[in-house]
Amino acid sequence: MLYQGTTNFFKGKSGQTLFKLLVRYIVWGGMIVVTFFPNITFLIAKSVGIIDNINAVILTGFLLIFLMIFKLLSAIERLEQGVSELTRKEALKEIEK
Numbered sequence: 500m501l502y503q504g505t506t507n508f509f510k511g512k513s514g515q516t517l518f519k520l521l522v523r524y525i526v527w528g529g530m531i532v533v534t535f536f537p538n539i540t541f542l543i544a545k546s547v548g549i550i551d552n553i554n555a556v557i558l559t560g561f562l563l564i565f566l567m568i569f570k571l572l573s574a575i576e577r578l579e580q581g582v583s584e585l586t587r588k589e590a591l592k593e594i595e596k
Contacts, residue, residue: 500523500527501523501524501527501528504519504520504523504524505520508520519569523569526562526565530558530562533558540558
């Protein structure tokens with residue numbers, strides 16, 4: 500995901516903005532930190548007030564929700580670009596008449 504986001508940003512594909520790239524790095528970087536240092540979730544859980552080992556479920560749910568929102572935002576941006584392009588073409592046709 501980090502590689503794909505970085506290449507899309509530098510190639511200028513799929514409406515990738517600097518904000519999206521930074522959010523992607525923060526979320527996936529957080530997942531990498533949790534992978535290498537799993538005890539950090541217990542510290543975070545204790546500070547938030549979660550006592551049981553439900554951390555994995557919460558993190559997995561968070562990751563899945565993030566992916567769904569990200570995909571939806573990308574689809575909406577593509578639709579907006581398509582509508583804008585279609586509107587421009589129709590406007591140019593009316594001008595030519």
